[in-house]
Amino acid sequence: MFTPHLPNGLARAAVRFRPSSFAGTFVALLMAAAIVSACGILLQTGITAAVPADRYARAPVLVAADQQARMTSGSGEEAYEATAVLPDTARLPASLVKKAAAAPGAAAAIGDLTFPVHQDRTPLTAHGWGSTAFTGTELVTGDAPGSGEVVIGTGIAGRIGDTVTLDTPAGAREFRVSGTTGTAATLWFADRQADAVSGHPGKVDAIAVLAAPGTTPDTLADEVGRAVGGAHSAKVHTGDDRGGVEDPGLAGAEELLVGLGGSFGGVATMVAVFTAAGTVALSVSQRSREFALLRAIGATPRQLRRTIATESLLVAPLAGALGTLPGIALANWWFGRLKDKGAIPEAVRLDIGPLPLGIAVATTVLTALLAGYLAARRPAKVKPGLALARSAVEGAPFGWIRTPLGILSLVGGGVLAGVAASETGDDAANAALGVVMLFMLAVALLGPLIARVCAGVLGLPLRAAGASGELAAANSRANARRLASAITPIVLAMAFSSTLVFMHTSENRAVEHQRRDGITADHIVSAPAGLASDATGRAAATPGVSTAVGLLRTAVVVPSGSGGDRWLATASAQGVIGSPADLAEVQDLDVRTGTLGALRPGTVAIDTTLANSAKVTTGDRLALRLPDGTKASPKVVAVYGRGLGISLVTLPAADLGGHVTSPYASDVLVRATPEAAGALTALGTVTDHSGYAAAQDQQRELNAWANTTMAAVLGGFAAVAAVNTLVMTVLARRRELTVLRLVGSTRRQVMDMIRWEALLVTGAGIVLGTGIALATLVPMMKGLTGEAPYIPPMLYGSFAAATVLLGLGASTIPARAALR
Numbered sequence: 017m018f019t020p021h022l023p024n025g026l027a028r029a030a031v032r033f034r035p036s037s038f039a040g041t042f043v044a045l046l047m048a049a050a051i052v053s054a055c056g057i058l059l060q061t062g063i064t065a066a067v068p069a070d071r072y073a074r075a076p077v078l079v080a081a082d083q084q085a086r087m088t089s090g091s092g093e094e095a096y097e098a099t100a101v102l103p104d105t106a107r108l109p110a111s112l113v114k115k116a117a118a119a120p121g122a123a124a125a126i127g128d129l130t131f132p133v134h135q136d137r138t139p140l141t142a143h144g145w146g147s148t149a150f151t152g153t154e155l156v157t158g159d160a161p162g163s164g165e166v167v168i169g170t171g172i173a174g175r176i177g178d179t180v181t182l183d184t185p186a187g188a189r190e191f192r193v194s195g196t197t198g199t200a201a202t203l204w205f206a207d208r209q210a211d212a213v214s215g216h217p218g219k220v221d222a223i224a225v226l227a228a229p230g231t232t233p234d235t236l237a238d239e240v241g242r243a244v245g246g247a248h249s250a251k252v253h254t255g256d257d258r259g260g261v262e263d264p265g266l267a268g269a270e271e272l273l274v275g276l277g278g279s280f281g282g283v284a285t286m287v288a289v290f291t292a293a294g295t296v297a298l299s300v301s302q303r304s305r306e307f308a309l310l311r312a313i314g315a316t317p318r319q320l321r322r323t324i325a326t327e328s329l330l331v332a333p334l335a336g337a338l339g340t341l342p343g344i345a346l347a348n349w350w351f352g353r354l355k356d357k358g359a360i361p362e363a364v365r366l367d368i369g370p371l372p373l374g375i376a377v378a379t380t381v382l383t384a385l386l387a388g389y390l391a392a393r394r395p396a397k398v399k400p401g402l403a404l405a406r407s408a409v410e411g412a413p414f415g416w417i418r419t420p421l422g423i424l425s426l427v428g429g430g431v432l433a434g435v436a437a438s439e440t441g442d443d444a445a446n447a448a449l450g451v452v453m454l455f456m457l458a459v460a461l462l463g464p465l466i467a468r469v470c471a472g473v474l475g476l477p478l479r480a481a482g483a484s485g486e487l488a489a490a491n492s493r494a495n496a497r498r499l500a501s502a503i504t505p506i507v508l509a510m511a512f513s514s515t516l517v518f519m520h521t522s523e524n525r526a527v528e529h530q531r532r533d534g535i536t537a538d539h540i541v542s543a544p545a546g547l548a549s550d551a552t553g554r555a556a557a558t559p560g561v562s563t564a565v566g567l568l569r570t571a572v573v574v575p576s577g578s579g580g581d582r583w584l585a586t587a588s589a590q591g592v593i594g595s596p597a598d599l600a601e602v603q604d605l606d607v608r609t610g611t612l613g614a615l616r617p618g619t620v621a622i623d624t625t626l627a628n629s630a631k632v633t634t635g636d637r638l639a640l641r642l643p644d645g646t647k648a649s650p651k652v653v654a655v656y657g658r659g660l661g662i663s664l665v666t667l668p669a670a671d672l673g674g675h676v677t678s679p680y681a682s683d684v685l686v687r688a689t690p691e692a693a694g695a696l697t698a699l700g701t702v703t704d705h706s707g708y709a710a711a712q713d714q715q716r717e718l719n720a721w722a723n724t725t726m727a728a729v730l731g732g733f734a735a736v737a738a739v740n741t742l743v744m745t746v747l748a749r750r751r752e753l754t755v756l757r758l759v760g761s762t763r764r765q766v767m768d769m770i771r772w773e774a775l776l777v778t779g780a781g782i783v784l785g786t787g788i789a790l791a792t793l794v795p796m797m798k799g800l801t802g803e804a805p806y807i808p809p810m811l812y813g814s815f816a817a818a819t820v821l822l823g824l825g826a827s828t829i830p831a832r833a834a835l836r
Contacts (some may be wrong), residue, residue: 040744042335044295045384047733048288049339049376050346054729055284056372057347059277062270067259067363075126075150075224076233077240079116080261081106082249085573085641089582100584101267103571104643104676107219110211112244116223119243121231126150127220129210132545132678133203134183135172137700139545142184142203144210150224153204158195161206165194169202183548185215185679216644216674222261249645259363269360276350280726283453287512287730289379290460291505291737293387298501298744300324300388321389328384336380340373350725357718422461429454429791436795452515452792459507459784463500467492470780471499478776484768487756491769492776502741502777503784506819509734510785513815515792516727518807520720522793523660526801530606530661535705537602537685539693543700546680551699552593555684560692563601566593566681568669573641576629584641587626590662591669593681602685603662610634610654612666620650621666623659625800627652640665642675660801735822742777742826746770750834763835770831771824778823782816 072078083106087098110127117125126146133142145160145167147153158176161167166180174180174193181190182203197204204210211217223244227236233254241252253261260266310320351366433451459466471492478485492499541547541555548554552566568591576585592599596615605612608624615621620638622630632638637649650667659665673679686696696702756766793805 040740041296041299041384042331043740044292044737045332045335045380046339046342047736048292048383049336049380050341050343051284051288051729051733052281052379053340053343053373053376054346054350055277055281056375057277057344057366057368058273058350059281060369060372061351061364061367062273062275062277064367065266065270065273065364066256067263067266067361068256069258069262071151071262072222072224072258074152074226075258076227076254077225077236078253078258078261079108079112079223079225079240079244079250080221080253081108081645082251083261083264083267083645085584085645087575087582087584089577098575098583100573100586101271102573102641102643102645103586105221105264106249106645107216107221108223108248108250110218110220112248112250113220113223115243115245116225116240119225119236119239121228121236121239122243123226123228124149125226126224127207128222128224129214130221130677131185131210131214132680133185133213134546134548134680135180137543137548138201140172140182140201140203142205142210142214144207145204146207147224148204150226153197153199155195156198158193161194161204161209163206163209164191165206165209166191167195167197167204168193169197169199171200172203183680184213185549186213187549189213215677215679219674263361263363265358265361266364269354269364272354272359276722276726284726284730284733285379286453287456287508288733289383291508291734292380292383294460294463294501294504295737295741295744296328296384296387297390298498298741324388325385328388329381332381332384333377336377339380340376343373343376344368346729353721353725357721359718418461419465422458422465425454425458425461429458433791433795437798451795452511452788455788455791456508456511459788460504463504464497466784467497467500467503467780470503470784471776474776474779478772481768481772483761484765485772487765487769488772488776492773498745499777502738502745503781505734505738505741506778506781506823507785507788509731509738510782510815510819511788511792512734513727513731514786514789514807514812516723516730517811518789518793518805519796520723521808521811522797522803522805523801524720525806526797526803527661529803530658532661532705534604534606534658534662535602535685536604536687537705538688538690539686539696540703540705541684541686541696541700542682542703546678546682547684547700549680551681552684555686555696555699558688558692558695560689560695561686563598563687564594565598565602565685566669567591567683567685568593568672568676568679569663569682570643570672570676572643572665573645574626574630574665575639576626578631585626585629587622587664588659589643589665589667589672591667591672593669599666601687604658605654605656605662605666606658607654607656610652612654612656614653615666615668617668617670618650619653619667621654621656622652623664624655624657625802626659626664627655642672644675646675657802735819738781739822739826742774742823743830746827746830747834753831753834757835766835767828767831770827774823774827775820777827778820781823782819 069075069078083102084099085102088095089098090096113125113127116122119125126149127144128147129142129144131142133140155167158167166182168174168180172180176193176195178193179190180193181188191205205213225236225240227233237252237254244250244252310323347368348366351360354360355362355364429451432454436451471489474489474492476489478489481488541551547566552564555561555564555566558564570589570591571586572589573584574587575582577583592615596612599615600612605621607621610621612621620640622632622638627633630638632652634652634655636652638652639647639649642648648671650671654666656666669679669681684699686692688696693702753766756769757763790805797803797805
């Protein structure tokens with residue numbers, strides 16, 4: 017490695033008098049900085065995300081259970097902690113309230129409860145009256161609630177003294193209205209009453225601790241932490257940390273942002289760096305004759321390396337700094353769209369700090385320096401007497417370092433593809449993700465060799481296109497490095513975009529098939545906030561209904577993997593309200609082993625992909641975490657094949673009692689006559705299985721949008737890089753194109769040659785990118801869905817057509833300018 021010095025006159029002159037030579041490098045580095053800074057901003061926001069306390073603003077200290085499931089994976093020095101956000105709220109024993117109240121400096125400790133209640137299908141929120149001590153809620157009229165009483169907010173039917181029927185998690189009950197407040201759609205029960213009807217008696221959502229006069233929040237937090245101890249995964253919160261307790265969406269938002277900025281950001285950064293480095297190397301190689309002339313007149317290798325380093329320092333910092341501006345805009349847009357889709361709480365703010373911007377600029381500068389140094393090795397080490405002769409001949413497509421590394425990457429990708437094809441479930445998907453990365457690395461490292469092979473194979477049909485085609489084929493064979501620099505970004509764009517987009521189309525198609533075949537009910541009754549607690553029974557009693565089964569939809573956390581590679585996976589779950597025989601009437605889960613007839617409390621049925629990931633089969637115990645984090649080990653009584661479209665886990669709803677915030681059935685599946693549909697509307701919205709499937713698909717919208725956005729970001733960057741590279745290569749051939757015109761070639765023949773070369777480049781890129789995408793998608797979809805990947809012909813055709821049109825435009829437009 018060399019040490020760059022202050023800009024010398026030669027470097028400044030090169031940038032000043034040949035700006036077109038550096039324009040492509042500047043664009044590539046700017047785009048790389050934009051990608052790196054955008055992903056870095058999202059990552060930093062995920063790490064620092066916070067929500068200001070609202071409900072708990074007057075409680076300086078808050079005690080709540082850990083809202084993450086945790087598991088130690090591996091052993092010894094390789095041990096690490098796997099985590100997953102819990103699907104529902106983890107709660108604390110009510111007995112901890114007294115311990116917190118006894119802490120020195122504590123004026124009071126209040127166990128807080130929040131749970132859903134229905135009044136005539138209207139969803140309401142309920143609390144214990146004790147929480148008014150820290151919320152500041154005051155009575156407008158009447159008195160605080162006692163046993164059998166309730167205080168109602170605005171918009172709720174009832175007046176003081178009236179008896180109202182409320183559908184609570186513990187069932188429908190009557191209460192006397194004792195008072196009113198000015199808070200909308202909210203109820204308050206006496207604390208003991210709230211505990212009894214909350215659905216999880218003896219537990220509280222959180223403990224709000226009020227400070228005695230003269231006690232600071234930090235001092236109180238320390239005392240409360242010692243008082244409650246570490247039992248029951250209790251955690252003490254102060255400041256903005258309290259907001260995360262009252263807004264459970266924050267944990268999911270943090271996980272999402274860290275995943276986007278970290279996992280996707282890592283891939284995007286690698287792609288950006290590789291592409292930018294390739295552009296820098298192309299820029300240096302295009303000036304090989306200039307460097308050869310410098311060597312011939314006595315320039316030393318060290319002087320050449322210093323010149324290239326100084327050129328990088330003149331271009332890269334400015335490109336990196338300016339690139340952060342579109343990076344900030346991209347992060348703002350991405351963050352805003354995630355908010356619009358409800359994936360991020362409204363109170364979270366985008367954290368645009370100096371760290372990700374500085375890293376983006378530093379990455380850009382280091383990429384330019386390293387790529388320039390590597391590209392400068394060849395012209396710098398050539399003897400002065402041979403420099404001009406060597407510059408006229410393209411180097412061999414092999415390299416002592418890149419070729420062996422490229423072969424290793426190619427072999428590794430093939431081996432990993434075989435491993436992915438032999439695995440199932442998440443193991444196959446995880447292995448397949450490495451396939452695309454290894455094959456892309458192989459394309460980048462073996463670019464000149466691959467380009468020469470492509471030129472030889474695709475050049476055969478070009479010879480039938482006349483003199484222009486023959487000339488294009490010969491040019492491509494003789495300039496494999498130039499061809500490789502153009503093919504690589506096209507392969508990147510095609511491979512990544514196809515993998516991300518067609519992964520979604522394949523999964524959607526499998527879900528559609530499974531849902532279509534698996535839902536055999538005639539009607540589905542549903543409500544966004546849950547149905548009444550007696551909805552299943554009332555549906556079954558409706559004239560014309562032969563079978564009614566309620567489904568409580570939630571999720572559980574399941575340890576997956578094996579050996580030292582284990583993780584916690586969140587799996588969709590349905591709690592069955594009804595008998596297994598009735599479930600078989602409204603759902604065909606495609607049971608592979610075991611029987612759903614054995615489903616009873618303490619047992620579970622799971623999808624085959626989950627069974628493979630968790631390494632269990634019929635008769636085994638499945639270690640899982642219920643929605644609130646409670647550990648359970650139900651016996652697996654059946655393994656079925658349509659979990660992706662219906663639910664990965666099926667268990668009795670009774671096993672979920674006390675472990676979910678809302679115990680109301682999400683849907684009731686009904687076998688009935690067409691005439692019964694009208695009567696069922698009294699319970700909720702009635703649809704057939706096609707309407708139900710459409711409603712369920714809305715839940716997958718975020719994943720689809722995320723995949724499409726990631727494909728657009730990566731594919732768009734690679735497409736810009738491909739256009740940039742093609743423009744650079746064509747503009748650098750002014751002398752060659754002029755010579756062709758001087759020896760008698762017509763303008764049309766030269767332009768036809770450029771078009772054929774563009775078709776060869778784009779065709780090779782499309783074929784290679786498609787091959788890499790298929791090598792990734794086939795094992796991935798086999799593991800996730802059991803089906804072959806689904807590639808919509810029109811969508812794929814639009815990808816290929818856009819690639820060809822971009823290639824033709826990026827080649828012919830600068831060629832016309834060069835021939836003027």
